[in-house]
Structures are given as C-alpha cells and as structure tokens.
Amino acid sequence: MPAGDEGCPTGRTRLAAGAVVTGDAAGSIWRPGVVDIDGGRIVHVGPSSSAPEHHGRTVACPGLVMPGLVNTHGHSPMTLLRGVGEGLPLDRWLRHAIWPREAHLTPEDVFWGMTLGCGEMLRCGVTTSCETYFHDTAVVDAVVEAGMRCLVTPGILDIPGTGPGRGWRAMLDAAGELHAEADGRAGLVSVGLGPHAAYTLPVEALTAAGRLARELDTILTIHLAETASEDHQLQAEHSMTVPALLDEIGVLDARVLAAHAVWLTDADIALLAERRVAVAHCPQSNAKLGSGIARLVDLLQAGVTVGLGTDGPASNNDLDLWEELRLAPLLARARAADASVIDAVSAFGLATRGGAAALGIDAGVLAPGRLADVVHVRTDDPRFVPVLADADLMAHLVWSSASHLVADVWVGGRQVVAAGVCTSVDTVEAARQVQARAARLAAAVGR
Numbered sequence: 001m002p003a004g005d006e007g008c009p010t011g012r013t014r015l016a017a018g019a020v021v022t023g024d025a026a027g028s029i030w031r032p033g034v035v036d037i038d039g040g041r042i043v044h045v046g047p048s049s050s051a052p053e054h055h056g057r058t059v060a061c062p063g064l065v066m067p068g069l070v071n072t073h074g075h076s077p078m079t080l081l082r083g084v085g086e087g088l089p090l091d092r093w094l095r096h097a098i099w100p101r102e103a104h105l106t107p108e109d110v111f112w113g114m115t116l117g118c119g120e121m122l123r124c125g126v127t128t129s130c131e132t133y134f135h136d137t138a139v140v141d142a143v144v145e146a147g148m149r150c151l152v153t154p155g156i157l158d159i160p161g162t163g164p165g166r167g168w169r170a171m172l173d174a175a176g177e178l179h180a181e182a183d184g185r186a187g188l189v190s191v192g193l194g195p196h197a198a199y200t201l202p203v204e205a206l207t208a209a210g211r212l213a214r215e216l217d218t219i220l221t222i223h224l225a226e227t228a229s230e231d232h233q234l235q236a237e238h239s240m241t242v243p244a245l246l247d248e249i250g251v252l253d254a255r256v257l258a259a260h261a262v263w264l265t266d267a268d269i270a271l272l273a274e275r276r277v278a279v280a281h282c283p284q285s286n287a288k289l290g291s292g293i294a295r296l297v298d299l300l301q302a303g304v305t306v307g308l309g310t311d312g313p314a315s316n317n318d319l320d321l322w323e324e325l326r327l328a329p330l331l332a333r334a335r336a337a338d339a340s341v342i343d344a345v346s347a348f349g350l351a352t353r354g355g356a357a358a359l360g361i362d363a364g365v366l367a368p369g370r371l372a373d374v375v376h377v378r379t380d381d382p383r384f385v386p387v388l389a390d391a392d393l394m395a396h397l398v399w400s401s402a403s404h405l406v407a408d409v410w411v412g413g414r415q416v417v418a419a420g421v422c423t424s425v426d427t428v429e430a431a432r433q434v435q436a437r438a439a440r441l442a443a444a445v446g447r
Helices: 076-081 090-102 107-123 136-146 168-182 203-216 232-238 242-248 266-274 283-288 296-301 321-336 344-351 353-359 390-399 427-444
Strands: 013-021 033-038 041-047 057-067 069-074 126-131 149-152 189-191 219-224 255-260 278-281 306-308 374-377 406-411 414-418
Touching: 013 374, 013 390, 057 390, 057 406, 069 255, 069 278, 069 306, 069 321, 069 353, 076 090, 076 107, 076 126, 076 427, 090 427, 107 126, 107 136, 107 406, 107 414, 107 427, 126 136, 126 353, 126 406, 136 149, 136 168, 136 189, 168 189, 168 203, 203 219, 203 242, 219 242, 232 242, 242 266, 266 296, 278 296, 278 353, 283 321, 296 306, 296 321, 306 321, 306 344, 306 353, 321 344, 321 390, 344 353, 344 390
Parallel strands: 013 057, 069 126, 126 149, 149 189, 219 255, 255 278, 278 306
Antiparallel strands: 013 033, 033 041, 057 374, 374 406, 406 414
C-alpha cells in the first residue's frame, strides 16, 4: 500500500477531542485527549493534560475522535444497480439481474457510480475501501478526486457477451498494466488483483492470477465459499474444497483476502490461518442474499485476520459500515448462543484495525506513525447517554451509534467531511448522473 503522504496537507494540526478512542487492542481511550497530525500522519496521541506544546492549528472535536472505518470488500460503482434483482439468490441474481446490465457499462458510468459510492462512504466515516469492479481507471480517477483511500482490485472473469477485453486473460493483463500505471497514485491508491471466484474461473486462470500477485507482491482478493452450493462441482472434480484447491495451485502463496468465507470446514479455517489469508466478513450482504452466516468466532479463534465489508450496494443495499459493525457481533453471538464471544473492543476492531491489517495499510489505530485517517463522531445524542466509564463509550460506539452522528472526516490529514457534509464530492451531481445512467442500463436489458 502507498505510504499515504503524497499531496497531504503540510503544517501541524491538533484535534482536541472530548475523547480519543484509539482503536488499539486494549481499547485505550483518552478523556479528554488530543491527536496531532503532520504531513498526513499522526505524530502524537494522548491525554490533553500531558499534550506537548502546540503552535499549529487546533480543531475542536467536542465529541469523540476514532480511526476511520475500513471497508474490506466492496463493489461501490454498483450504486448504479442498487435494488436490482431483489429477492433472488446469488447465482440467479448475478446471471439474470447483474451481469446483463454490467455488459452495457461504460467507463463514465463506473466513474459516476464510484463517485457516488465515495460520497456515501466518506459521509459514513469510511476512509478506505477495497474495490473490485471493471473499468478500473475510472474507479481510480473517482477515488482520487474524492480524496478517499482505496485498494483497487480489478475484476477478472469471463464476462457474458462478446467483444474485446471480456476474457479473463485480457482482464488479467489489464490489471497488471493498471498496477504499473496507478499503484501509489496520489498516495491514496494501491492496485491488486480481483479474480472473481473459483466457480467462475478455470484453474488455469486462478493459477495465473496467483502467479501475477506474487510477482507484483500485491493483494489478491477472491470471493470464497460465499454459498453452500457454489463449490459442489469443483469438489466433485478435484476431491477437495476450494481453499485446499487454491493452496494446491499456489494461489495462497500470495497475499490473499478472501471475501465472504461463509461455508468453511474446520480444515479450511485452519488452512486460512496457516497461510495467513485474511477474510472480508460481509454479514449484511450474506444475510440479504440468504447465503448464510460466517463462522466469525471460529475464524478469530484460529488467528485469522478479519475485517468487515459491505459488499456492493446492489446486495446490501448501502455502504454504511456502521451497520456491519453492529450486525457482525450480533450474528456471532446468536450463532454461538453466547453473549460473551465478541466484546465491544473486538467488534470495533473488525471495522478499524482488522480491516487495515487485512488491506495492509498503516491505519485503523490512532497512534504515532499511522496514517491520519480520523473520524469525529458527535456524542451529544441520547444514544451516548449515560457515560460513567471509558468502557461505556466503546459500548455505545458498537451497539448504539450510527453513521448520522459522523461530523467530520480526515483522510491523510485532509478534511473531506465537515459538519456532516462531504466536501470532496458533489453528491447532488453524482446522484443525478447515477439516476440517469441507471435508467439507461435498465432500458438496455428490457427491464
């Protein structure tokens, strides 16, 4: 991932907060506290009482400040397809509702779809996302203009239809070219690979994608074990689960981020842990499509790095990671019939430090040296009453808070949301563009 300092504001800025929720594994909180930023990085965090002398700009944050949220799995340009294919299971949803429309996408469509997605995520306090889609130069352009951090993993699969660039070989070549052109752009973008899934690609394609990811030393993200039936044919052909197959052909030798990972055996989970495969847990999308509930507790107990993902806005139907932050521990506790399995500190970590670790970025925790991706949350709301101890703030963040309480957001020290308004994206124009383009896509397939 890029260092994140290129083009960042110069001059020291202090965020003086009613509370600083650091997001570390210990759940450390400073009340009141300060976060000092310089050159796009955090240079000091601690209690106000012992803060060093400061001569730069001071920004009052009367609520709390926390690390930016990290969305580890998204297809955000699908704001163009929000609501399409309601009520269909994954396979029919893809083949009959989504892919036919995507065959008509233009780069301009994807730019505006991603722009609207950036505005939605930033407004919700999401400072980084991992995006797998098509027309990836348009995705890069959109995130750079929005000032959002992004791991762009170009989608690789055989798209239904005919025409140039629709085969996996051409898409893999294009992904390699994008890596050469855009990795590190503006200190915000890194480029990985996004082979769609083992059930949509031949073994030859998976092998080639794994090889290229190793050569580039970049992240490969793949949909894995999302539904109970997707790998039945592969298991019949190869007499092994998909994780075992990916390991046998060398894919797991790369830096792999597995999206969904719902239907895993005990041996699969042990393998992911051994091979240091991270998981993007998408509880709301999995629930909406009826795909199942991932074994979050088992993954964490095995030592697997887990972050949270919204998936695309056509299967969620929003990009609000606060909803995932609450739903993930709720489902984990319900599955285990045990209220103690995921505490508030651990749940919060899934959306912050876990996601940052899964994407390999220096964010997710407010600490010196980390990227200055910071969110200011209002606490002058009944949802934050009462607060009798530091632990109450963390509990309220996980179980009570919501995206509408996000007041300000900084990415690499640059403010992109102020007083609840996204200042880096013209969301009115983006919404107008997406509305018109979505109507054209619907007409193209004879809605």
